[in-house]
Each structure stands twice: as C-alpha cells, then as structure tokens.
Amino acid sequence: MKARVFITLKPGVLDPQGKAIHHALDGLGFGGVNDVRAGKLIELDLADGTSDGEIEEMCRKLLANTVIENFRIERLETAA
Amino acid sequence: MKTAVIVFPGSNCDRDIAVALEQVTGRKPAMVWHRDAELPDGTDFIALPGGFSYGDYLRSGAMAARSPIMRAVTEAAARGVPVIGICNGFQVLTEAGLLPGALMRNAGLSFVCRPVPLKVENSQSLFTAQYDAGETVTFPVAHHDGNYQADDATLDRIEGEGRVAFRYLDEVNGSARRIAGILNDSGNVLGLMPHPERVVEAAHGGTDGRRLFEGLLETVA
Numbered sequence: 001m002k003a004r005v006f007i008t009l010k011p012g013v014l015d016p017q018g019k020a021i022h023h024a025l026d027g028l029g030f031g032g033v034n035d036v037r038a039g040k041l042i043e044l045d046l047a048d049g050t051s052d053g054e055i056e057e058m059c060r061k062l063l064a065n066t067v068i069e070n071f072r073i074e075r076l077e078t079a080a
Numbered sequence: 081m082k083t084a085v086i087v088f089p090g091s092n093c094d095r096d097i098a099v100a101l102e103q104v105t106g107r108k109p110a111m112v113w114h115r116d117a118e119l120p121d122g123t124d125f126i127a128l129p130g131g132f133s134y135g136d137y138l139r140s141g142a143m144a145a146r147s148p149i150m151r152a153v154t155e156a157a158a159r160g161v162p163v164i165g166i167c168n169g170f171q172v173l174t175e176a177g178l179l180p181g182a183l184m185r186n187a188g189l190s191f192v193c194r195p196v197p198l199k200v201e202n203s204q205s206l207f208t209a210q211y212d213a214g215e216t217v218t219f220p221v222a223h224h225d226g227n228y229q230a231d232d233a234t235l236d237r238i239e240g241e242g243r244v245a246f247r248y249l250d251e252v253n254g255s256a257r258r259i260a261g262i263l264n265d266s267g268n269v270l271g272l273m274p275h276p277e278r279v280v281e282a283a284h285g286g287t288d289g290r291r292l293f294e295g296l297l298e299t300v301a
Contacts (some may be wrong), residue, residue, distance in 0.1 A: 004292060013184075014183070014184075014187065014227075014229070014254065016185045016186065016187050016188070016189050016190070016227070016254070018184060020189050060140075061146075062138070062146060063138070064141065065139055065142070065175065065182055066231065067180075067182040067229075068182045068184065068229060069179060
C-alpha cells in the first residue's frame with residue numbers, strides 16, 4: 001500500500017520560501033495571487049497492514065517537525 | 081576537562097571546535113562518530129559542531145538528531161553534562177528536543193556569512209560566566225537556516241527564565257526577538273547559530289569566543 005504525507009507550515013509561521021515564490025509569480029505578471037505557502041510531499045511505499053497509528057508516529061517522530069509544521073496523511077488505494 | 085566532539089557525515093566545523101577545545105583545555109577532544117552508541121567514559125563536555133549533517137536532508141539537523149549517538153548525548157545532558165551545539169549543532173539540539181523551538185530558512189532566503197555583533201543576555205550560565213551581562217561580542221555566522229522560531233508562549237517563557245544567552249544586535253536572519261542562542265531549562269545545554277570557536281585567537285580576527293570555552297573549563301574542570 002502507498003500513502004502520501006503532506007507537510008505544511010503551521011498557520012502563522014512565516015514562510016520565506018512561499019513569500020519568494022509569491023514575489024516571483026508577481027514578477028511574471030500573475031496578478032491575483034493572494035498568498036503562497038510552500039510545503040513537502042513525502043510518498044511512502046508501505047507493507048500491507050501498516051496502521052494509521054504507525055504512519056502518524058512516523059510523522060511525529062521524523063517526517064514533520066510539529067513545532068512548526070502540520071501533517072496530513074492520505075492513504076492511496078492499491079490497485080488489485 | 082575531557083571533551084567530546086560529535087562528528088556527523090557532513091559536519092564541517094568539527095575540526096574548528098576541536099582546535100579551539102585543545103587550545104583552551106590543553107587536551108585533544110575525543111572525536112565521536114555519529115554511529116557510535118556511547119561517549120567515552122568520563123566525558124564532561126560535549127560539542128555538536130557546525131556543518132551540513134546529512135546534507136540538510138528533510139530539515140537541517142533532522143537526520144542527525146535521530147542518529148545513534150544522540151541517545152547517549154541526551155542521557156548525558158539529563159545528567160547535567162554541559163552540551164554546546166553551534167550552528168548545525170543548534171539545529172540538531174532543537175530537532176532532538178533538547179532545546180525548544182526550530183531553526184527555519186533565513187527570512188531573507190540568502191546564506192548569511194559575516195561577523196555579527198551579539199549582546200550577552202545571560203552572563204550567569206556555565207557558558208557565559210566570563211562575559212558581562214549586556215556586553216557586546218562579535219562572533220561570525222555562516223548559515224542558511226538560522227531563523228529561530230517558537231510560539232509566543234515558549235518565547236515568553238525562555239525570555240522570562242533568562243534562557244536567551246545571546247541576541248543579535250541587528251537584524252540577521254529573521255529570528256524571533258533576534259534570538260541568537262538559548263539555554264535549556266537546567267542551563268547545561270546551549271545552542272547558538274554564531275560560531276564562538278572561530279574567534280579564539282588573534283589570527284582569527286577576534287578572540288571574543290575564547291572566554292566561552294575558558295569559562296567552561298573553569299566551571300567544569
């Protein structure tokens with residue numbers, strides 16, 4: 001089975017990279033961008049039966065730094 | 081004083097700190113590889129050096145903080161052994177949960193590499209006893225991820241408890257409240273982005289960092 005972990009900065013945490021991307025989009029003439037936040041996507045290929053709890057523990061212990069980041073886990077359906 | 085320098089793959093200030101420690105203590109530090117599980121017996125000071133451990137993969141210091149030797153470092157810190165983390169070492173200490181907060185990408189996005197003036201905020205700690213409170217010292221910085229952030233409650237707490245050891249005099253990297261270095265709650269763990277080990281002899285262009293190590297020698301030995 002596969003899972004995707006989306007890691008994003010917590011609301012309110014300054015995101016210098018997002019700001020730089022926003023600035024670059026402005027520079028390219030893309031108006032109407034109100035804000036940009038950059039994050040990470042981590043794809044995990046897991047043994048069948050890996051529990052939600054285990055994936056969550058992976059996030060808390062390593063994949064995300066919960067001082068500044070939130071994470072969201074998305075399980076992908078495995079093709080039979 | 082029996083010192084140990086932890087060496088991670090990608091550390092690059094391990095030799096700078098080793099030279100500084102040898103100059104001050106008269107004894108070469110043990111260089112301890114990150115995969116070792118134990119520190120040499122009787123280690124009474126541990127340094128986590130600057131550099132780019134594990135290529136800064138995932139987050140600066142994240143992989144190093146989970147390496148085998150960090151369990152021994154955490155246990156030693158809990159016993160009261162002084163631990164200093166400089167630059168990448170500071171990032172490792174926050175990732176390991178030995179210090180609060182996190183070090184994020186510099187607000188200006190650029191790598192910052194220059195001497196910066198710092199205010200000594202706490203001159204009572206193991207590390208800063210040879211400085212005067214409010215004194216200005218100049219240490220070089222060289223980092224991309226030195227922007228110290230924590231939630232307001234944490235910032236209020238560490239300020240209230242006198243745990244801000246050094247503060248930037250000028251804007252350097254976007255750090256909350258211009259924090260450059262902090263202590264843990266028992267005062268035996270210091271993390272800071274600037275490099276005191278790079279200003280210990282006149283040939284370095286300054287000697288402001290030397291007293292940090294001399295002070296330790298006096299209190300620890």
